[in-house]
Amino acid sequence: MSGFLTLDGKRALITAGTKGAGAATLALFRALGATVLTTARSRPDDLPEELFIAANLTTEEGCASVAEAAHRRLGGLDIVVHMLGGSSAPGGGFAALTDADWQQELALNLLPAVRLDRRIVPGMVGRGSGVVIHVSSIQRLLPLPQSTTAYAAAKAALSTYSKALSKEVSPKGVRVVRVAPGWIETEAAVRYAQRLAEQAGTDYEGGRKIIMDGLGGIPLGRPAKPDEVASLIAFLASDRAAAITGTEYVIDGGTVPTA
Structure with a gap:
């Protein structure tokens, strides 16, 4: 077995890979030999066009266009990393959250992964190999009631969905893993x-x-630093983690008091 980590020859899609931990993950995957695509609503000037797919992943049409473009450009995917997430819901606790706020948090933090997986994972199952990484959040365990209730609930739903998917497709050769960062x-x-x-x-x-x-x-x-989160994701996506599936890795500097 090689003594170093490599993603040589792997085809990967990383959502929201233009900023923060997503950009760090994109850069590390490329450095480790992967052929990588990323997606966001607009391409930053410093990101080569051949690495980018413009799309709004909060819509079903946007997810479909990304999956189709990835298949067209790469012929399939070996790894998908769902980095997309965030919150714009108002503070003020549960009573301040409207139906529209809840829908927006679910549309950003849960449904893009569900929709992309529905289009990408069957190809992995058909080949008998693949890795799906869902980036959740420690907020699913430690929600801040004044500001992150809807975000935390959406990330909790993502984690539960991820576990269910892992139970379904791991016996067919596709690993599904969760990464839960704290404050990055x-x-x-x-x-x-x-x-x-x-x-x-x-x-x-x-x-x-x-x-x-x-x-x-x-x-x-x-x-945590973006590069540290990227390093954990790269390890889990690699063949060095071939026996790891269905579980969650927390990277939060010890914020969560119990696992």
Whole structure:
């Protein structure tokens, strides 16, 4: 067995691979030898056009176009990594959430994975091999009731769906794994910490502490970095993890007190 990690010869789709942990995962997959496509609504200037599929994955039509483009360009997929997620729901607790807010959170955090898998996984099953990685969140275990109720519920649904899919397709050669990050220090997270710092009259480290305290503390003392999340995903997608399926890997610096 090779002593190093490789994705040489693998064909992969990474959703939301233009920013943050998604961009770090895209870069690492390419460095490890994979042929990679990613998708978002618009392509950043620094991303080569041949790596990109423009689509709105919150719609059924957008998911269909991505699956068709991936098959057309690569002839099939060996790995799909569902990085897409986020929340724009208002704060204020459960009573502040409208039906439209709930629908939006489900449309972003659950349904893209369901719709893409429905179109991609049968090809993996037909070949008897493939890897599906669903990126969930520790929020499914530790929701923040004032701000992330709908997001956390959508990620919990994604996790349950992922487990069910793994039980169905693992006997047919397709591995399904979940990755649950905590707070990741992405560009957006840095800007958020800076805003909190300005509001509190403190520095960036003070802003980071406000976020960490809001999560109940991070024993490691810092958030995860995008490259660290990417490294975990790359390992799980590789043949080095060939006996791993149906489970979840938390990368949160110890935020979740129990597993």
